[in-house]
Amino acid sequence: MRYKAGLETRSKILQATRSLIAELGLEGTTIKAICESAGVRPGSFYNLFDSKEQAIITVVREAIEAVDPDPQHLGTDTLADLVDAYIRFTVEQSDLARVYVRIAVSGTRDNSDLRGRMLRHHEGRVSRFAQAIAREHPELTDEHATQRAETLVSSLNGIAVHRVLDPDFDVALHARALVHMTLTPI
Amino acid sequence: MRYKAGLETRSKILQATRSLIAELGLEGTTIKAICESAGVRPGSFYNLFDSKEQAIITVVREAIEAVDPDPQHLGTDTLADLVDAYIRFTVEQSDLARVYVRIAVSGTRDNSDLRGRMLRHHEGRVSRFAQAIAREHPELTDEHATQRAETLVSSLNGIAVHRVLDPDFDVALHARALVHMTLTPI
């Protein structure tokens, strides 16, 4: 992918993948459908992506990065910012949030490659939440901040999963309750 | 299914489905694999089940019912009992917990039949949690108890999802923290 034609094809494929996920879910997002929707032949697809899975993961990752309140990881984000970004992703990109969860729980117990990546991503998020908590509550030890961040992030994931089931679920309300509970001294 | 032969075949099929889910995950749980493992031909399978999905859902539902602390719904269960049952299911039957989550987030936005069943199941659980909270904390209004139950159950789901990703995740620790937070007066 060194010529601009390749870049354009890549972006057409990612756009088609995004639309298909939103319209038809993961089952409708086949290579055939992606290629038809992008106006491209399978050979071109496989010239740019190793697999269908790779294209889907790329779409999800880009969407998550797009709502990052501190993409450079400068430590300028507050807990409220982070939670807000999380809520925005789950509410505004609920189709991709569903795919994210599906990827997380796909495969078998010992499907180490993909699961490892998801875990690292989760740990990165926990770490940023923990730092934000520590900045706002210096009285907490790092260990405590991390533990609370871990509970909070996992709980937010649960909120997001439920929002996938029930579009009327008030994500913001429950997220706020969780943050409040997390920051209440015990 | 009126003769005992049918009942035996049914139980062989469910047992095979359970093993396959644990060994190979949902992708390995094909009709072919189920039938081979159960020593049965596809025709027999479809004499007893309408679809592969039905057999899988049966397995998951039976496992959830097996850990119910109050199967008759008499209102004798405490919040601790309910949370404990939840933890036991996610820890002891983590393969089925994974399948449960996968079913919940499968399909498209508007896949009403299955999603509706999952939602009703969730609401039933929230209602039992809310009643237990109300029994233990009569000072809370029903509305508040329900809202806290809703946050708690969704959060527990998140803990369960994360446990699926990371078998070392301390479900009990985080569940306890959540319960404590939920019951702390605001």
Add this chain to the structure above:
DNA sequence: TCACTATTTGAGTACTCACTCTAATTTGAA
């Protein structure tokens, strides 16, 4: 302009899947 590589083509491969159907066999109540 040329040479080299990126890109595209699209028919084709090799496979899996859930599920069906008819005929044979077994069951158990009357």
Add this chain to the structure above:
DNA sequence: TTCAAATTAGAGTGAGTACTCAAATAGTGA
């Protein structure tokens, strides 16, 4: 013992899947 219904066998169906590959074409730096 009879016999209708339950159960089983198992080859077969048709539709789908992700992905490949050799050959044609287009883009770009020198």
